[in-house]
Amino acid sequence: MSRFPxxxxxxxxxxxxxxxxxxSxxxxxxxxxxxxxxxGDGALPRLSDLPLGYGTAAGDAALRHEIALAHGVTADDVVVTTGGMQALFTVAFTLCDAQAEAVAATPLFPLALNALVAVGATVRHWPLSFDHGYQPDLERLVDLLSPSTRLVSMASPQNPSGxxxxxxxxxxxxxxxxRHAPQAHVLIDETYRQASYGAxxxxxxxxxxxRVISTGSLSKCHGAPGLRIGWAITRDAPLRQQLVTAKFNTAVSCGRLDEALALHLLRRSPTLLAERAASLAANLDVVARWARREAEWIDWIRPDAGALCCVRLKPGVFDDAxxxxxxxxxxxxEVRVGDGRWFGESARVFRLGFGLLTPATLAEALNAVAASWRAALAGA
Structure with missing residues (x-):
């Protein structure tokens, strides 16, 4: 039996x-x-001296302090997790069960949705529309909330749109x-929040x-998904303790080496994020010029942060075939894009990740995308 779709x-x-x-x-x-x-201050200690015993269930105290500083909270509000996905799953596992309802703003990172399904919650989809710039319809939200709602899950900036x-x-x-779901928490995945374009x-x-929960990780803004360090932050002390217990029962602790490197990375975060912001801004400019040039064929929504955006093949130009x-x-x-169906979107929408390549290679890759839709139209 498959628990995860x-x-x-x-x-x-x-x-x-x-x-x-x-x-992304x-x-x-x-x-x-x-x-x-x-x-100097914050330099990485000699790795040969690092003990490789268990870490703590809540996460290394110094690492939690650095994460807290970036969020205006205390270290006691932070739970360090094995990547952002463990944070999303642990929140779903802790707050939802087969008697619970959860509201999920879609399109959404599919694993965040799958976590709600896997724990047995009744998921009510809150659709966000390309035509409305993926901004939420608050009247629709009211219709979805009930006394049985235990979690409202969304991301800002969103995945796949940025x-x-x-x-x-x-x-x-x-x-x-x-007002309408007094027992519910609001989960806002802020994984892309610090991936700005210079501002x-x-x-x-x-x-x-x-009752707001923030999740994040080092995977997107900092470019270190291989460290598998994420976090869940809540100022609800009983919930935070439940998250620590759930993390202990599923992973015991994070790796000591991962936590040590993550601490060093966060202490250098201002410099690293500034360098990456300049790179993202340059690549976003390449995408914007391409989108203007190809406006006869596509629509796009300019992202607010992150290395991703949504592009749509124009309905009046491309039929379903x-x-x-x-x-x-x-x-x-030789190109791959993020199929909109991965996220609960239409197949004519795709996530375009523009952060991995150099500007010159990105321009070449975007030309390959355009060549693919021209081949699709020629094959009609």
Whole structure:
């Protein structure tokens, strides 16, 4: 029996084609980049002296302190997890069961949705529309909330679109949940929040109320998914203790080496994030120029943060058969995009990841995407 619904997004952790535009992160940080940082305060201690015993269930105290500093909370509000996915699953496992309802804003990272399904919750989908810039419809949310709602799950900036929800809208969402689903928590996945394009990152939503949970990781903004370090942050002390217990029962602790490297990375975070912001801004400019040039064929929504955005094959140009031919043509052009169906979107929408490649290679990859849809139209 399968507890987790299958999704083709699993191929992202397999072999990649020449032009991988399906990924949602910037260039991978290399260990040498991290170890070669400046000496002094925050320098990495000699790895040969690192004890390899168990860590703590809540996570290394110094690491929790650094995460807390970036979110305006205390270290006692933070639970370090084995990647952001363990944070999402642990929250779902702790708050939801077969008697619970959960509201999920879609399109959504499929594993976040799968976690709700796996724990047996009744999932009520809160659709966000490409035509409305993936901004939430608050009246629709009210219709979905009930006294049985235990969790409202969303992301800001969103995956797959990179669109952020304005803080005023998030505040209204929290108020509506308090009014119509008083036992529910609001989970806001902020994994992409610090992946800005040179401007200051948006503030965290944790200040909006004690029932707000923020999740994140080092995978996207910092380019270190291989460290498998994420976190869940809540100012609800009993819930935080339940999350620690759930983490202990599923992973015991994170790896001591991962935590040590993560601490060093976060202490160098301002410099690393500034460098990556410049790279993302340059690549976003390449995408914007391409989208303007190809406007006869596609629509796109400019993201607010992250190395990802949504592109749509125009409904008036591509019928459903042409959309399928487009996806079938991509491998021949050595390119991969994120199929919108992975996230609960239409097949004519795809996630375009623009962070991995250099600007010149990205431009070449985007031309390969355009060649794929031209081949699809020619095959009609």
């Amino acid at each position: 299958p999704n083709d997004i699993i191929h992202l952790v397999g072999d990649a084609p020449r032009f991988d535009l399906a990924e 992160l910037g260039p991978d940080l290399r260990l040498g980049d991290l170890l070669g940082g400046p000496s 669109v952020a929800i304005p803080m005023a809208t998030l505040q209204e969402i929290v108020h509506l949940v308090e 200051a990152a948006a503030p965290t939503a944790l200040a909006l109320g004690p 042409a959309v399928e031919r487009f996806h079938a043509a991509l491998p021949a052009h």
